[in-house]
Amino acid sequence: QVQLVESGGGSVQAGGSLRLSCVDSKYAYTWNYMAWFRQAPGKQREAVAGIDSGGSATYRDSVKDRFTISRDNAVNTLYLQMNSLKPEDTAMYYCAAQTSSGAWSNPSNFRGWGQGTQVTVSS
Numbered sequence: 001q002v003q004l005v006e007s008g009g010g011s012v013q014a015g016g017s018l019r020l021s022c023v024d025s026k027y028a029y030t031w032n033y034m035a036w037f038r039q040a041p042g043k044q045r046e047a048v049a050g051i052d053s054g055g056s057a058t059y060r061d062s063v064k065d066r067f068t069i070s071r072d073n074a075v076n077t078l079y080l081q082m083n084s085l086k087p088e089d090t091a092m093y094y095c096a097a098q099t100s101s102g103a104w105s106n107p108s109n110f111r112g113w114g115q116g117t118q119v120t121v122s123s
Contacts (some may be wrong), residue, residue, distance in 0.1 A: 078095055
């Protein structure tokens, strides 16, 4: 049974920072690729950043140079450091993981999902 648990969300003003964490407490799988997705009310879920088991990262254009994804394989933990936050970053953020190498931006390629952590950025 997959259990990914996110934490670190909250409310900040524009320009602020947050650090999200995602722990796989079950250690049931060896995750090849992990990613952060987000979903704002009334919008589709979108990929924010992804990272493979070797540490190679990919970002959506709107968060490049502001967000940094990282992972600690020893403790099965994924991170997302978010700096210079903007109101448009407001969303529920989800951690996702896959054992294969499917396209990182496609949610259907991910078999493990967390329950989400809310990020709210005020102007």
